[in-house]
Amino acid sequence: METGFFEKVYDIVRQIPYGRVTTYGIIAAxxxxxxxxxxVGWALNKSAGEKEFIPAHRVVNRKGLLTGKHYFANENTMKEMLESEGIKIIDNQIQNFKDLLWHPDSY
DNA sequence: TTAGTGACTGTAG
DNA sequence: GCTACAGCCACTA
Known part of the structure; x- marks a missing residue:
């Protein structure tokens, strides 16, 4: 069964460049x-069990808060992965979020 | 089949 | 700036 919604979500999330982030609203839009x-968030939750890796840690809410961190193996996992890409996070909020925000205009 | 739920967002007060 | 309400689609029980 091809829901379509999931595939579209995965397709966009996979296009997020290294060191960039996007929001659920942008993807949904x-x-x-x-x-x-x-x-979108729910689809990403299911994406954890997908065969292909989905950079779900690069997807946050419109405020730049890591609302989905609790759904990773460890709450620090999401923060660690983002910091590993050069993204600074303070109090679960992405710093310079507006500048790191990626827009899937090529889709 | 119906009802409840969810990693959210925009609008209104 | 904050709080409150509605809408959206797919899944699970």
């Missing part, structure tokens, strides 16, 4: 339902 951002 590209799919066609900006208000279905909740589904």
């Amino acid at each position: 590209h799919i066609g339902s900006p208000q279905a951002a909740r589904m």
Whole structure:
């Protein structure tokens, strides 16, 4: 069964460049339902068991907060991965978030 | 089949 | 700036 929604979410998330981040709303907007951002997060949750690696740690809410960190193996995993890419995080919030924000305009 | 839930966002007060 | 409400789609029980 091809839901379509999942594949679109995965496809966009996989396009996020190294050291960049995006938001659930932007992804949902590209799919066609900006208000279905909740589904994006939920799809990413399922992506943890996907065969191919999905950089879900690069997806945060519109405030730049790591709301999904709790869904990783360890709460620090998401922060560690982002810091590993040169992204600074303070109090679960991405610093210079607006500058690191990536827009999937090539999709 | 119906009802409940969710890693969110935009609008309104 | 904050709080509150509604909407969105797919999944699970």
